[in-house]
Amino acid sequence: MSDLLTDVLVVGGGPAATWAALKAAEDGARVVLADKGWCGTSGATAAGGTGVWYVPPEPAAREAAMASREGLGGYLADRRWMARVLDETYDRINELAVEGRYPFPTGTDGQPLRGGLQGPEYMRRMRVRVRRAGVRILDHSPVTELLTDRDGAVAGAAGHRRQAGELGRAGRRPARAVPRLGQRRHLAGRRGRRGGAPPDGERRRAPRPPRGGGTRTGEVLPYDKNYLRHGEGLSEALRSLDAGWAQLRARLHGEGAGLVKARQAAAMTAHARWMYASALARTESRGMARRLDHPEQDPAQHHRILAGGLDRVWAGPAAGRGTGVAV
Template sequence: MSADATLATGVLVIGGSLSGAWAALSARASGAEVAIVDKGWIGTAGIVAAATGGGYFLLPDDPEQRARTIRIRHDQADGLDDLGFCEKVYEQSYRCYRRLDEWGFRAGRMGSFRGPDSMVFLRRRLQKAGVRILDHSPALELLADAAGTIVGAAGVHRKTGEAWTIRAASVILATGGNAFRSGAMGTGGSTGDGYLLAAEAGAGAVGMEFSGHYGFVAAGSSCTKGGMYHLYGQIFDEDGRKLDPEPGWAAVPAAGRAMMAGKRVYAQIDVPPGSEPAVRGMMPNFFAYFERNGVEPLNNRWPVGLVLEGTVRAAGGLAVADDGATGVAGLYAVGDLADKTRLTGAQMSGAGAAIAWCVASGEWAGASAAGFARVMGPAHATRPGAPLGGAGMRPYGAAATTTATTLERTVQAEILPLEKTLYRSADGIAASLTTLDAAWGDARQALAPGGTGRERLRAREAAALALTARWIYRAADQRTESRGLHRRSDHPHTDPAQRRNIHVSGLDRIETRPATRPRPLPSIQPELK
């Protein structure tokens, strides 16, 4: 593209990892012209490209497997899941995996996605389907007409600095969650961009307080993939006391308390003799760090730390209908960016549930967005649209007196430490909000975008980090109990009266409201003719 290029398409997908790629393919299969943009190279960008995992699904003729899978996360969901919705998602994911098989994708077992292999395969499918791909081209803001309907997006090529504008009849956000640049593997680009874009358009989120998940990492490693800990692991403190009531993620709170008390924590992965080669093949990314450093991780004990994964493996996200509609006309959301509390309740949503949700939500949102585009017709390309970008793009003040680096570090200091997020309290929440609200005000007043593509992106990412943290803490302040990934030291027990989701929205002024039960917004998909 040349500088300041303007394109037109039916459906624009922002974000090119698993859910975005699948949404683009679904929209294209539904007859829409489709473009997809990402801040990285589509095929290696995103968390899926850095991981190996398997998604849940329901076999059509195995009642026992179906019943077991539907309820696989139910006992840990703390009353906020929806088993009927689980069934719907996992039935759809089965159909998606069958389609992958028909396309020629071979992963060894149904629902398995192994690192970049799966994403490079999907990139080729996008190319074959005629989807226009814009690599290294982050979207910086949405465009909306006078009625608030989304009519496209504008962004920049990260390397060349060339600006782009894409007019679209509908936009699907697939930018993933927010790990606050904690260093967790594969999350460098997961800065909550979609929350900011959606909030500026008027959309909101639910379940953002369920974000206190830390992943175990071998000391010096960035790999937070938890399968080995969950299947074979045990966690101990430096005194040899076993910390986990169950293998894996259940040990995070106890391990965090030990670390906050100044104790070292260790992991041990015990596997049956003779099974070592098969176990290593299950999750190669997990073992890469140990191989590089000459450490044998199996049947030995080694030190671990905890790294925040934020909303990447959390349950909450943008509030959406089953078809991904956000309640803002023409705007959809999929994957980790969208709410998953109906699948996993208040608990961690990673691995099987998240992969299934990525393909199912992408399938539904792609078809719905394509339907919206059909109704809008070719006139969508000429609709006038105003840019919605605020913080990090259009400061109120005349001079830039704050920087993206300063804002990012301020946010990280309030969200990454175990003392801040693993266990919250009213006093801690209030103190963090005071700091974050002031930093947001400074950003709105004085955070300028800079001249290069990277500088413009960095300013918007910093604003997204700040907004996400403020949404999390506002929701956490309203939930005066402990439930799932939201733990309150001043309210350590679960309150049955708070068995509901909390909706959060807004930019300068953040508003919260309770919901009696987690449920999607009414779909705004137009009637197809």
């Protein structure tokens, strides 16, 4: 077990993570970045090209840019956040061109074309910049849980360092954070049950492949369920995923590298259940969320959907709801 003290812990290694780590380090913070892959090559951006919402700070151009995107999101977008994204993107892309020396192409008029990036080159340069800023990068170090201090505030995270073959923790006060990760975990145990052996004392291994894996992919990947959505198909898929979650709850355990696979199986199953519960809660077609049995847009449903819960998943209009996943 290794503990790392740091001011800022960034989990992930894509564009958002590397920019966050870079800016925190430039502000004088001690920064650790933990990536489940190899920072600079992991994630969707590093594998291909990516479009960039690069719009000069001219009122007419910004207004046109925001208006052009609102329909895709079913007119649920917050203009304040859109403006912040446009400001941040414009500044960061210009910084990448000057300080990161990214080779943007030029148009026939001699002006740089900054509306797109080649992922491999972009992320290679971001890794270099992050390391030069003094960030400690933990490659191949998937995080398995967040750690809290005695007041309940998130103070760090724990995970598995694959290259070192050991468990590790990083954060502001790892010594005061929730319990040691060196023991066997009950993957989906109730709050308060943090570690130790299963209730009956039996040492059990994670199924191979993990229980619920086939159910998860079988309900999420087929186009006739997840793309050509219909209430009956969504309900059937959600029932199957709920049953899969019950199996995970009872049987899926892991330690070391096995804990990573167990956490991934649980996270993907939970996400799939929130996704389908949210789709069932929106009985209309809005933006890119389409329902074959409700093809029209309903003005009364001009709201976001929040979803949450583990053993009992819930989903409903954002207004009046507590913490959840916004959809």
